[in-house]
Amino acid sequence: MNNLWRFLKRYYHVFLFLFLEGLSVYFISLNSYRQGSYVTTVANNVSGSVYSSLDNISSYFYLRSANNDLVQENLRLKKMVESSYVKVINGIHTKSDTVYKQMYSYIDARVISKTVNKRNNFFMLNKGYSSGVEKDMGVIAPNGVVGVVIKTTENFALVMSVLHQDSKLNVRNTRTKTTGTLIWNGKYYATGQVIDMPSSIAVKKGDTIVTSGFSRNFPEGVPVGKIKKFTKDSGTGFYNIDLNFFTDYNKLEYVYVVKNFFKMEQDRLMQGIDTTDNK
């Protein structure tokens, strides 16, 4: 017994070390965004309140570029509203209230903390479930996609950026209409990669890539980026494409959270398919 006691006393720091590392591994295992745990929720609340008070100061530095982006977006939207068009053929399309059903609505939010220099980057927004932000909602900036909400607390939301190794987004080439998957290889935050775009239809440098609308979080046609360079992978028959993001993720300030009114219905539909697949 005495020997055991002496042994413990002599090597207590090894046991302490192992205990603390075990605790760390436990914390790391909580990071999975499939389920929100109490520990990470508390952590988000703490960092959120500090970041939001810090943001009151730092947001002034981005005012000019944020304004610029918003003006550009206004310009684009102004070109789209009905009053900018003249009806050429009368009486073919009539627009009544019952024809159009609203599918997407947007919640405005501010980015209060962001990183671009890690392999897996996150944003924190100043709106949480008390403002209607929910898990799995898409987030877009005035000029492009940003990411997907992975977690909400009462006043804050944590967003998985497209600059994350688990981020996969279905995108489309506006010219050729072919679709592919947007990923990020972790190298430079202004460049993203598109895979799974068939090389049977030729793409060009400078083609615009937008969201396809196949993923239920984003509406169709949200800008993503322009093709910078591409190579044909002869083995798979798909392109390896590098694109320049339209959004500068390092200067992100104002974003919109996308609310899809039909998401539940779509999810139910997909769920039916998934369960029959598994049988």
Next chain:
Amino acid sequence: MLKDILISLVQFILLFFFQVLVLDNISLWGMVNPMVYVWFIILLPYNTPRWLTLTSSFLLGICVDIFSSQMGINAFACTLVAFIRPLLLNAFSGNIENTFQRPSASRLGFVNFLFYVIILVAIHHLTYFLLGTFALNEIISVLFRTLISLAATVIIIILCDAVFFHKQE
């Protein structure tokens, strides 16, 4: 003794805020991510009890983790560094008597101190980036990130050391 604890506490708080509010927002080419808060562990006095080194490093790691949306990774790397630190100090400091002095370039000699810092920071950064990415097919990118962040962190620590501990011969 009490004075040393107070100094360490102040260093803890200052380095923590410097890391979270300033350094984490640096994004040179989207790659450089200096983590100067490790300096706290490097700077602990020679004969700090081991349990205190381990727990304080773990706490600092957890505090930084809370602000980086990925829990546990900094804590793991910091605890590992705190565990290895006494071995390295023995190797590099030779015959320094039992005191509450803090390791610095003027006490250890510049070359010794440089190696001591580089090894500790390298262990921390490598662990941090490996755990943060957790994908073997990106090992080259992880090593590259580790190297340039290591360079940035070591340069900042050496400069800070020269500024704050220059005249304590």
